[in-house]
Amino acid sequence: MSISNKAIKLLWSNAAGRCSFTDCNERLTVKQAAHSAPHTLGEMAHIMGKRKGSNRYNVAQTDKQRDSYENLILLCPTHHTLIDKPENERTYSVNLLTKTKSDHEASISRRLDAVEIADVDTLKDHIAIFLAENRQVWLQYGPSSENARKHPNSDAVYAIWLSERLSTIVPNNRVIGGLLNNYRNLFDRPAQGIVSQFLVHVKSYEKWVNDEIPYQAVLRFPVEFEDLIKRD
Numbered sequence: 001m002s003i004s005n006k007a008i009k010l011l012w013s014n015a016a017g018r019c020s021f022t023d024c025n026e027r028l029t030v031k032q033a034a035h036s037a038p039h040t041l042g043e044m045a046h047i048m049g050k051r052k053g054s055n056r057y058n059v060a061q062t063d064k065q066r067d068s069y070e071n072l073i074l075l076c077p078t079h080h081t082l083i084d085k086p087e088n089e090r091t092y093s094v095n096l097l098t099k100t101k102s103d104h105e106a107s108i109s110r111r112l113d114a115v116e117i118a119d120v121d122t123l124k125d126h127i128a129i130f131l132a133e134n135r136q137v138w139l140q141y142g143p144s145s146e147n148a149r150k151h152p153n154s155d156a157v158y159a160i161w162l163s164e165r166l167s168t169i170v171p172n173n174r175v176i177g178g179l180l181n182n183y184r185n186l187f188d189r190p191a192q193g194i195v196s197q198f199l200v201h202v203k204s205y206e207k208w209v210n211d212e213i214p215y216q217a218v219l220r221f222p223v224e225f226e227d228l229i230k231r232d
Contacts, residue, residue: 003044
């Protein structure tokens, strides 16, 4: 049994590509030195050990359960090593690691909970930040990027594009979607159709990333939405 693509994608997107260890938050997608293909440093650690004799191994688990999303936590190499040292088994228990993962994912989900938005310009300012991040990822790693053109058949380049979709674009889209759902009334009536298009794009894009629908079913990014956010 091995970790499924769906479990991998859920883990990376829900953790926003960052180490879930308390107070670490290290970004796990990095670039190697110049002229090298990018790579990822994230490690998918098992909460209950995968093999007999490993930390927190549970004999009652099935192989499918061991490699499930529920039994995985995304960590940097340092903290993966730390939790799996035999002498640390009691310190990093199943309950502690499960809570650590849950707390980290919750913190990603509520990134803008404390923000109070009273006018459309403030709303646009917040959205513009996440749109800019997404655009930079597309330009740097997307299918039309210089990286992709230089390495057209590179598994490493494709892997970094996949991880960036999961760790940046999907989480950012969720934040933008949350802002729109909470404050879309700040837009005037003519803008509501464009907002709806973007929300459908976000939903369909994440379904495609998670292998739930084919790419042909994704509503393409509406450029009108970006124009709306940039417009004074």
